[in-house]
Amino acid sequence: MEQHPSLWSIVLGIVSVVAIIFGPIIALYIQRKLDREREAKNRKIAIFRTLMAHRATRLSVAFVEALNGIEVEFYSNNTGTRKIIETWRSYCEHLYSTDADDPAKNAAWNTRGEDMLYDLLFEMGEYLGYHFDKVTLRRIKYSPRGWVENEEDATIIRKAAMAVFSGTKPLLMKIDGSVNISEQGLPSQTSVAKAP
Numbered sequence: 531m532e533q534h535p536s537l538w539s540i541v542l543g544i545v546s547v548v549a550i551i552f553g554p555i556i557a558l559y560i561q562r563k564l565d566r567e568r569e570a571k572n573r574k575i576a577i578f579r580t581l582m583a584h585r586a587t588r589l590s591v592a593f594v595e596a597l598n599g600i601e602v603e604f605y606s607n608n609t610g611t612r613k614i615i616e617t618w619r620s621y622c623e624h625l626y627s628t629d630a631d632d633p634a635k636n637a638a639w640n641t642r643g644e645d646m647l648y649d650l651l652f653e654m655g656e657y658l659g660y661h662f663d664k665v666t667l668r669r670i671k672y673s674p675r676g677w678v679e680n681e682e683d684a685t686i687i688r689k690a691a692m693a694v695f696s697g698t699k700p701l702l703m704k705i706d707g708s709v710n711i712s713e714q715g716l717p718s719q720t721s722v723a724k725a726p
Contacts, residue, residue, distance in 0.1 A: 571658075573603045578654045585647065586673035589681065597622075600654075610657040617653050621646040644668065 577596045584593035600618045604611045624646050629639040648667040655662045693699040 570603070573599075574654075575658055577603055578651070578658055578660070581651060581654070585651065585667070586671040587677065587681075588647070600650075604654075604657075614650070614653045614657060617646070617650045621650050 577599050580592050580596035584590045584596070587593060597618075601615065604614045604618070606612070621643070624639075624643055627639065629635040632639075648664050651667050652662065652664050654660075655667075690699075694701045
């Protein structure tokens with residue numbers, strides 16, 4: 531007597547064949563998707579860490595590059611990242627405002643900018659699982675006094691040099707009595723000084 535396979539065993543055989551063929555493909559697809567998500571999260575964390583590390587030196591190249599990377603790395607329809615992008619846009623808009631150039635408004639502009647930066651860092655931290663309160667973000671940072679002074683000095687020197695090179699200010703020289711000018715060289719130096 532010949533035994534016919536039951537419908538159940540036929541279905542089970544087809545499912546087994548499909549699983550053998552498509553199982554590795556599906557597993558590979560899932561693994562790649564998880565890898566892409568992990569890489570995207572790592573890029574977001576790298577931006578956050580860079581901003582945190584350089585929050586006291588906001589003119590550093592690393593800070594500016596990380597700030598500019600936010601729009602690309604945090605772009606999504608996710609509500610958590612949408613809040614980050616909105617906060618980032620507000621902060622960037624503030625950075626472009628003209629109040630920075632007005633000495634009377636500069637202190638208020640700086641304070642508002644710091645508040646906006648810490649709002650951005652707070653939102654990013656919450657999204658990424660780093661729970662910092664805004665007071666911690668504001669107060670606990672280290673910037674050596676020498677760095678601040680060097681940055682201020684470099685700004686003063688750069689502005690003075692630009693004023694001289696652009697012709698808006700003359701380069702002043704002061705000659706005190708200690709310079710010895712020989713009688714022989716005086717006519718040639720006088721003629722150089724009178725030259726157009």
